Amino acid sequence: MFKNILIVGCGLIGSSILRASINKKISKNFFVYEKSKKNIREIKKINKKIIILKKLDNKISDIDFVIIATPMSQYERVIPHLNKHLSEKSLITDVGSTKENISKLKNNSLSKSLDWIMSHPISGSEVSGPKYGSRSLFINKWCIVFSDKNKIKQKKLVNFWKKIGSKVIIMDEKVHDKIFSITSHLPHLIAYNLIKTAQDFQKIQKKDVIKFSAGGLRDFSRIAASNEIMWRDIFFNNKKNVINAINLFIKNLKSFKKNIENLDDKTLRKKLVNSKKVRQQILNLKQDIAKPDFGRDLN
Amino acid sequence: MFKNILIVGCGLIGSSILRASINKKISKNFFVYEKSKKNIREIKKINKKIIILKKLDNKISDIDFVIIATPMSQYERVIPHLNKHLSEKSLITDVGSTKENISKLKNNSLSKSLDWIMSHPISGSEVSGPKYGSRSLFINKWCIVFSDKNKIKQKKLVNFWKKIGSKVIIMDEKVHDKIFSITSHLPHLIAYNLIKTAQDFQKIQKKDVIKFSAGGLRDFSRIAASNEIMWRDIFFNNKKNVINAINLFIKNLKSFKKNIENLDDKTLRKKLVNSKKVRQQILNLKQDIAKPDFGRDLN
Numbered sequence: 001m002f003k004n005i006l007i008v009g010c011g012l013i014g015s016s017i018l019r020a021s022i023n024k025k026i027s028k029n030f031f032v033y034e035k036s037k038k039n040i041r042e043i044k045k046i047n048k049k050i051i052i053l054k055k056l057d058n059k060i061s062d063i064d065f066v067i068i069a070t071p072m073s074q075y076e077r078v079i080p081h082l083n084k085h086l087s088e089k090s091l092i093t094d095v096g097s098t099k100e101n102i103s104k105l106k107n108n109s110l111s112k113s114l115d116w117i118m119s120h121p122i123s124g125s126e127v128s129g130p131k132y133g134s135r136s137l138f139i140n141k142w143c144i145v146f147s148d149k150n151k152i153k154q155k156k157l158v159n160f161w162k163k164i165g166s167k168v169i170i171m172d173e174k175v176h177d178k179i180f181s182i183t184s185h186l187p188h189l190i191a192y193n194l195i196k197t198a199q200d201f202q203k204i205q206k207k208d209v210i211k212f213s214a215g216g217l218r219d220f221s222r223i224a225a226s227n228e229i230m231w232r233d234i235f236f237n238n239k240k241n242v243i244n245a246i247n248l249f250i251k252n253l254k255s256f257k258k259n260i261e262n263l264d265d266k267t268l269r270k271k272l273v274n275s276k277k278v279r280q281q282i283l284n285l286k287q288d289i290a291k292p293d294f295g296r297d298l299n
Numbered sequence: 300m301f302k303n304i305l306i307v308g309c310g311l312i313g314s315s316i317l318r319a320s321i322n323k324k325i326s327k328n329f330f331v332y333e334k335s336k337k338n339i340r341e342i343k344k345i346n347k348k349i350i351i352l353k354k355l356d357n358k359i360s361d362i363d364f365v366i367i368a369t370p371m372s373q374y375e376r377v378i379p380h381l382n383k384h385l386s387e388k389s390l391i392t393d394v395g396s397t398k399e400n401i402s403k404l405k406n407n408s409l410s411k412s413l414d415w416i417m418s419h420p421i422s423g424s425e426v427s428g429p430k431y432g433s434r435s436l437f438i439n440k441w442c443i444v445f446s447d448k449n450k451i452k453q454k455k456l457v458n459f460w461k462k463i464g465s466k467v468i469i470m471d472e473k474v475h476d477k478i479f480s481i482t483s484h485l486p487h488l489i490a491y492n493l494i495k496t497a498q499d500f501q502k503i504q505k506k507d508v509i510k511f512s513a514g515g516l517r518d519f520s521r522i523a524a525s526n527e528i529m530w531r532d533i534f535f536n537n538k539k540n541v542i543n544a545i546n547l548f549i550k551n552l553k554s555f556k557k558n559i560e561n562l563d564d565k566t567l568r569k570k571l572v573n574s575k576k577v578r579q580q581i582l583n584l585k586q587d588i589a590k591p592d593f594g595r596d597l598n
Contacts, residue, residue: 122513126578142511175506182500184514190493191515193555194486195574197548201481207474210580212441214421215483216490218587219518225578228571235559235567246556249496250549256492257545260534268534272527275494279425279524281509288517 001160002027002065008056008078009070010034010043012124013095015133017067020164022047023135031063042130056081065160068094072233075105083111091153092116097180097230099146099173101237117157118146120176121166128227139165140286146173181241185234186249189242191223192231300459301326301364307355307377308369309333309342311423312394314432316366319463321346322434330362341429355380364459367393371532374404382410390452391415396479396529398445398472400536416456417445419475420465427526438464439585445472480540484533485548488541490522491530 005027007014014032021027033053034040040052053059056078060066063086068078075094082092092114096102099118106116121143125132143166148154158168198217202209213221235242259268282288304326306313313331320326332352333339339351352358355377359365362385367377374393381391391413395401398417405415420442424431442465447453457467497516501508512520534541558567582589 122511124514141513178504179506179508179511180514182497183508183511183516186496187493187515187519189555190489190519190552192571192574193548193552194489195577196551196555196570197485197544198481199573199577200547200551201544205477207478209478209482210577211584211586212421212478212482213581213584213586214440215423215479216486216522217482218581219522220486220489221574221578221581222587223515223518224574228568228575231571232564232568236562236564239559239562242559243556245496245500246552248499249492250552252495252499253489253492253545253549256488256495257542260538260541263535263538265531265535269527269531271495272491272530274498275491275520275523276527278494278498278509279520282512282517282520285510285512287510287512288521 001156001163004029004031004063005065005067006031006033006053006060006063008033008066008068009074010039010130011069012128012130012132013121013137014067014069015043015046015130016123016135016137017069017095017164018043018050019046019133019135020138022050024163026160026163027065031060039130046130056085058085060085061087064090066090066092068092068096071227071229072096072098072102072237073229075102076109079105079109082114083109086114088113088115090114091156093119093157095119095121097184097234098237099176103146103173115148115150115153117148117150117154118173119157119161120144120146120180121161126222126225128230136165141166143168144171144176145169146171146176177238177241181238181245185238185242186245188223188226188231189235189246190249191220194220195224300455300462303328303330303362304364304366305330305332305352305359305362307332307365307367308373309338309429310368311427311429311431312420312436313366313368314342314345314429315422315434315436316368316394316463317342317349318345318432318434319437321349323462325459325462326364330359338429345429355384357384359384360386363389365389365391367391367395370526370528371395371397371401371536372528374401375408378404378408381413382408385413387412387414389413390455392418392456394418394420396483396533397536398475402445402472414447414449414452416447416449416453417472418456418460419443419445419479420460425521425524427529435464440465442467443470443475444468445470445475476537476540480537480544484537484541485544487522487525487530488534488545489548490519493519494523 005021007018010032031051031053032043033056043050094102102118110116121138123137123141143161145158145168147170161168198209304320306317309331330350330352331342332355342349393401401417409415420437422436422440442460444457444467446469460467497508581587
């Protein structure tokens with residue numbers, strides 16, 4: 001499919017793309033640009049033919065596929081090097097979690113001779129780093145590819161994601177940033193906020209809450225252990241939509257509070273039953289499995 | 300340990316106690332009082348020696364251990380039968396999720412000759428019914444037993460829970476209801492509220508959010524599929540503490556919102572990093588395992 005792939009930033013997602021690409025023989029050569037020495041040690045274990053680059057210089061002029069997988073706040077530092085050294089036959093993509101900002105950035109800073117078509121694979125975990133990467137991370141998961149004028153390269157990008165196992169859907173960045181403010185950004189913020197609230201409660205009440213976290217708090221703590229740089233970038237870059245989502249959430253929570261204050265059985269129960277419908281839709285769409293969760297096996 | 304155990308209400312928790320008790324030979328005879336015909340069919344499959352009662356009448360006069368495992372809103376209907384038919388040598392417990400209300404109820408309605416010592420096993424799931432019960436549900440999980448004047452019977456109750464695998468801790472009901480408002484009741488309410496917010500968003504924006512729920516929303520939808528009767532009872536019975544928890548949560552969320560609005564990198568990142576400490580405490584206390592979660596295997 002390609003001659004020379006370059007992965008810029010090789011953490012959980014970058015190294016999973018690397019592993020999947022090697023496994024599916026997506027390219028002849030595999031280049032990685034990564035700064036962290038710890039990460040480099042892990043990456044070297046994956047495969048001997050991986051070429052580690054210390055600089056983004058003229059060694060990248062023959063790269064035909066670049067995947068940017070650094071935190072989003074690093075993208076603007078990467079672009080000047082791509083502008084200087086990449087050829088116009090190359091294809092660039094990224095795996096950032098918000099898209100309006102990246103779209104603006106590439107319109108403003110990327111050389112007009114280069115093609116950057118955005119991607120967003122919907123996969124990940126609360127852990128970070130190449131140690132946790134997996135070649136099967138993308139299998140049966142959605143990958144969103146963003147519409148581009150260059151339909152030949154767009155097709156090439158879609159085929160790449162399909163080849164490593166993704167289900168691909170084409171979307172517009174405005175729609176994307178709205179949808180993910182609700183399905184991903186708000187849930188993560190809520191998890192962080194719940195843990196903060198438990199910490200504050202523990203401080204004020206001097207009661208040991210962590211010890212009894214198995215009743216619900218535990219599941220949120222896992223989500224709230226996600227990478228802080230990644231999530232700061234997401235919250236800041238999707239500020240407008242995230243704030244709208246927070247406002248809608250607070251409005252609904254105040255209404256729940258009123259139902260509880262008034263012991264409004266009918267309204268409260270209707271809301272609680274309604275949630276089950278969403279769960280059923282999620283199961284029908286195979287976004288989760290129906291197997292009940294009793295807490296993971298601690299024995 | 301006992302001659303005749305009676306389980307009143309034999310759903311997920313009741314049937315798990317039943318299974319564990321049979322397995323550990325806790326009693327000579329096993330009685331179950333259950334109204335749902337569907338549940339009775341499931342319970343009969345567990346073991347042939349289980350005796351199903353259709354009424355709480357003079358057949359229960361020889362029961363020496365009663366476990367009430369109905370929704371809490373049913374307790375007041377059960378008590379008159381216990382008053383009428385149980386003997387003073389018996390021991391009563393319950394598995395309700397809030398305790399100040401149950402403490403009041405038994406002080407007001409239970410015959411003074413009977414002993415009811417409260418329990419709260421910290422285990423469960425989003426599923427309901429005896430079909431999902433398991434004899435190992437309580438193994439290595441906390442069970443809270445509430446202090447009582449009758450220390451002999453209290454010891455007996457503690458030994459019962461230990462025998463079926465629980466780690467037991469003695470607590471006061473006021474402290475319990477405060478702690479669990481934060482570790483369990485608030486997280487469940489937040490999950491319900493997040494799903495409600497996603498539904499509202501989908502209605503307003505006419506965008507398909509459920510399809511892309513793998514990025515965070517999915518995990519909350521599981522929790523929000525929990526039994527609505529059980530959770531209505533909890534929210535109503537622990538109203539004061541739950542409302543305090545909601546208020547603290549909203550205060551913190553508004554502060555997060557301000558940090559995002561102001562792009563306040565330092566404060567936001569400090570909060571995000573702090574959450575990881577709680578996660579580490581939860582892992583150290585063996586309330587969860589460190590294995591990363593990439594979404595459950597959908598293949």
